[in-house]
Amino acid sequence: MMTDIDATDFAVVVYREDDCWEAEVLPVALTRDLHGLIHALRQQPSIGGTIGLVAVGDDFFVAIRVLGDEVMLFLSDVTASVDWPLARQVLEYLDIPVPEDEELDQVLPVGDMSIFVDLGLDEMELGAISGDLDRYPDEMLADIAKRLGFGQAFDRALDTLG
Numbered sequence: 001m002m003t004d005i006d007a008t009d010f011a012v013v014v015y016r017e018d019d020c021w022e023a024e025v026l027p028v029a030l031t032r033d034l035h036g037l038i039h040a041l042r043q044q045p046s047i048g049g050t051i052g053l054v055a056v057g058d059d060f061f062v063a064i065r066v067l068g069d070e071v072m073l074f075l076s077d078v079t080a081s082v083d084w085p086l087a088r089q090v091l092e093y094l095d096i097p098v099p100e101d102e103e104l105d106q107v108l109p110v111g112d113m114s115i116f117v118d119l120g121l122d123e124m125e126l127g128a129i130s131g132d133l134d135r136y137p138d139e140m141l142a143d144i145a146k147r148l149g150f151g152q153a154f155d156r157a158l159d160t161l162g
Contacts, residue, residue, distance in 0.1 A: 008138060011037060011054045012157050014150055015046030021150035023157035031056055034089035041066040053145065053154070055137035056084055061130070063144070065115050074111040076130040076137065107133060119148045 011026040030037045031054055041050040041064060049067035056062075060080035065072040073090050080087035081098045091098055096110055109130045113123040121144065129140050138158075145154035 009056050010161060013041055013044050014051040015044050016048055021153045023150060023153040025157050025160055032085050034086060034093060037064060038071055053141045055141055056086055058136050060087055061137040061141050062086060062090055063115055072112040072115045074115045076109050077107045078110045079107060116148055121147050
């Protein structure tokens with residue numbers, strides 16, 4: 001299992017404050033800890049819940065949305081669960097078995113495909129973004145952030161990483 005934190009790993013919390021989107025970088029250690037991520041998202045009060053966007057290496061991303069007691073999860077690539085603790089934790093949370101070797105021939109997203117429907121990003125668009133094998137996870141997340149209306153806040157948060 002891959003556990004080293006890569007220089008490209010990041011976790012960002014996005015929330016609405018005074019009708020504006022805000023985004024902040026979370027500690028990079030949370031890119032390995034789903035329950036820690038959910039806890040951090042719950043700590044951020046927001047109109048309409050909070051969103052967590054996590055990129056791990058060049059391999060996959062996770063989107064988390066916390067609305068009250070409800071937690072919605074989206075994993076861009078189910079095959080990442082074989083090598084990465086965070087992806088495996090997402091599958092465990094969703095009660096989805098880790099794929100066997102013979103099932104690893106295809107990149108497929110899992111989780112709540114309608115996680116952002118109410119914000120204007122439907123299941124087909126999310127599937128198309130996460131299925132673009134020519135793009136890195138950070139690029140996919142930047143595209144999602146832009147389509148949801150918080151691209152600038154997301155970019156500003158990532159700029160703090162140096």
